[in-house]
Amino acid sequence: MQAPNRVYVHGYDPLESTRLQDQARTLSELLHADTSYPPGSSVLEVGCGVGAQTVTLARNSPDAKITSIDLSATSLAQARVKTEAAGITNVLFQQADIFASPFDAESFDHIFVCFVLEHLTRPAEALAILGRLLKPGGTITLIEGDHGSAYFYPLSDAAQAAINCQIHLQRAAGGNALIGRQLYPLLRQSGFDDVRVSPRMVYVDSSRPDLMDGFTRKTFTAMIEGVREAAIRAKLIEPDAFDSGVAALYRTAEADGVFCYTFFKGTGQKRR
Amino acid sequence: MQAPNRVYVHGYDPLESTRLQDQARTLSELLHADTSYPPGSSVLEVGCGVGAQTVTLARNSPDAKITSIDLSATSLAQARVKTEAAGITNVLFQQADIFASPFDAESFDHIFVCFVLEHLTRPAEALAILGRLLKPGGTITLIEGDHGSAYFYPLSDAAQAAINCQIHLQRAAGGNALIGRQLYPLLRQSGFDDVRVSPRMVYVDSSRPDLMDGFTRKTFTAMIEGVREAAIRAKLIEPDAFDSGVAALYRTAEADGVFCYTFFKGTGQKRR
Numbered sequence: 001m002q003a004p005n006r007v008y009v010h011g012y013d014p015l016e017s018t019r020l021q022d023q024a025r026t027l028s029e030l031l032h033a034d035t036s037y038p039p040g041s042s043v044l045e046v047g048c049g050v051g052a053q054t055v056t057l058a059r060n061s062p063d064a065k066i067t068s069i070d071l072s073a074t075s076l077a078q079a080r081v082k083t084e085a086a087g088i089t090n091v092l093f094q095q096a097d098i099f100a101s102p103f104d105a106e107s108f109d110h111i112f113v114c115f116v117l118e119h120l121t122r123p124a125e126a127l128a129i130l131g132r133l134l135k136p137g138g139t140i141t142l143i144e145g146d147h148g149s150a151y152f153y154p155l156s157d158a159a160q161a162a163i164n165c166q167i168h169l170q171r172a173a174g175g176n177a178l179i180g181r182q183l184y185p186l187l188r189q190s191g192f193d194d195v196r197v198s199p200r201m202v203y204v205d206s207s208r209p210d211l212m213d214g215f216t217r218k219t220f221t222a223m224i225e226g227v228r229e230a231a232i233r234a235k236l237i238e239p240d241a242f243d244s245g246v247a248a249l250y251r252t253a254e255a256d257g258v259f260c261y262t263f264f265k266g267t268g269q270k271r272r
Numbered sequence: 273m274q275a276p277n278r279v280y281v282h283g284y285d286p287l288e289s290t291r292l293q294d295q296a297r298t299l300s301e302l303l304h305a306d307t308s309y310p311p312g313s314s315v316l317e318v319g320c321g322v323g324a325q326t327v328t329l330a331r332n333s334p335d336a337k338i339t340s341i342d343l344s345a346t347s348l349a350q351a352r353v354k355t356e357a358a359g360i361t362n363v364l365f366q367q368a369d370i371f372a373s374p375f376d377a378e379s380f381d382h383i384f385v386c387f388v389l390e391h392l393t394r395p396a397e398a399l400a401i402l403g404r405l406l407k408p409g410g411t412i413t414l415i416e417g418d419h420g421s422a423y424f425y426p427l428s429d430a431a432q433a434a435i436n437c438q439i440h441l442q443r444a445a446g447g448n449a450l451i452g453r454q455l456y457p458l459l460r461q462s463g464f465d466d467v468r469v470s471p472r473m474v475y476v477d478s479s480r481p482d483l484m485d486g487f488t489r490k491t492f493t494a495m496i497e498g499v500r501e502a503a504i505r506a507k508l509i510e511p512d513a514f515d516s517g518v519a520a521l522y523r524t525a526e527a528d529g530v531f532c533y534t535f536f537k538g539t540g541q542k543r544r
Contacts, residue, residue, distance in 0.1 A: 146423070148423050149423060149532070151418070151420050151421060151453060152453065153453045153454050153457065155450065178427065181423060181424065181425045181530050181532060182425050182530065184477040184478070184479070184528075184530055185425065185477075185528035185529075185530065188527075188528065189528070195479065196479065197475070197477060197479075197530075198475070199473050199475045199532065201471050201473050201534065203469070203470070203471045205456040205457075205469060206456070207456070207467065207468065207469075255460075256456075256457035256460065256461070257457075258453050258454065258456055258457070258469075260421070260453060260471065260534070262473065262532070
């Protein structure tokens with residue numbers, strides 16, 4: 001298999017940004033409910049993108065001072081519009097690269113990183129850099145998915161093949177779609193103490209029609225569907241085979257279908 | 273691939289029965305804590321085997337009248353010894369086949385079935401039969417694993433190949449090692465109302481040494497290791513490849529390793 005000509009990084013086109021926002025609305029309780037920072041604390045959100053998580057983060061910590069950074073000025077502009085529309089006033093947006101950080105050491109009480117490490121070639125190095133930005137005793141919180149955690153009923157090799165295209169493309173782009181399971185060793189290897197990781201499993205059957213629609217169809221399957229052209233261009237799969245796989249994924253959202261996926265949330269503390 | 277000469281059914285040899293008891297001790301809280309039957313209610317435990325779940329079931333419902341059945345007289349004898357040693361007095365053991373049930377229709381208030389459906393060729397038919405044994409308004413509770421829910425760090429194709437041998441052997445024996453994800457449609461198709469399924473995910477990293485030892489090593493990896501001879505005899509895998517896979521599974525229980533597995537618990541009610 002060869003690498004795709006056009007590197008695929010999700011979060012950077014309009015359909016993708018709609019998907020990420022749907023995802024945040026559907027999953028925000030599951031992923032974010034247990035993250036709240038004290039009044040007056042300074043929080044760095046790394047890789048905020050279009051602000052899909054920023055509104056929830058800011059609402060759950062209304063008196064914290066949040067700095068949300070991203071590489072992309074376009075994404076930051078959307079994030080500003082989104083947070084202003086939501087009446088959020090405690091977020092400062094700033095264009096920045098964590099590998100060339102403009103911040104002084106020990107600038108932040110807490111750091112929050114959601115759906116970012118999966119895109120990085122050197123996630124452990126990024127975490128070590130972020131650790132230096134934390135004050136002693138400060139915390140880092142990571143949230144990542146893991147596409148190897150997806151399984152479903154009815155069983156389908158075609159669906160698995162389509163998912164494998166996404167995993168392959170993300171790897172070819174330097175990322176890792178299977179990073180969720182790896183948060184514990186990454187945090188430990190990057191020098192954090194008191195590392196705790198908890199899985200956040202999304203289990204979907206037809207007793208939960210909101211999740212069938214919001215997660216199985218509009219989040220996960222839409223994401224896989226979104227790599228169709230890149231997967232075909234990279235000759236990872238034939239068009240018919242890919243389409244069969246996507247159809248099989250939609251099939252898991254019918255009355256007798258089941259879909260499972262797990263996000264991982266990890267926290268660590270900088271040594272005092 | 274051909275079917276194994278000697279059919280593999282776990283739970284029917286001494287090492288396996290030790291493993292199942294270790295599993296029950298390690299996981300009983302996760303799987304059983306939310307099952308408690310009212311005083312005086314009649315409960316049928318189907319396929320109690322060596323009583324690995326019976327002690328917990330009986331302790332959580334000390335004033336229910338439990339009837340625990342199994343096909344195997346040998347297993348029932350072990351289950352009797354085990355429950356007597358635990359001081360359990362509310363369980364009656366009986367040798368019986370659910371496909372040739374000695375019980376009258378509407379004999380039980382509740383039915384409990386744990387790690388049994390995975391071994392049956394006709395699980396939906398078994399559930400329909402059990403439904404007839406329930407009084408109107410009575411409940412059925414199912415607990416099953418799903419070996420397709422196992423994933424881990426470090427990644428290993430060899431480990432996956434060894435797991436696939438177990439899945440294949442269980443299928444060749446008429447069972448289904450991936451049945452956990454299927455509980456919702458099975459209960460619905462068998463005519464139960466108010467069907468609810470919840471996943472019980474076991475997440476193991478080195479902050480949880482008891483689970484690394486009790487679950488990753490002694491439950492899951494030991495179970496896979498237990499099919500070595502059958503897998504080789506069935507020519508599913510070369511001995512060296514299987515051993516590499518098992519070594520890779522043990523590797524996930526080292527300091528930087530992670531292991532994930534999910535059980536599914538489902539309940540349904542018989543129409544009043």
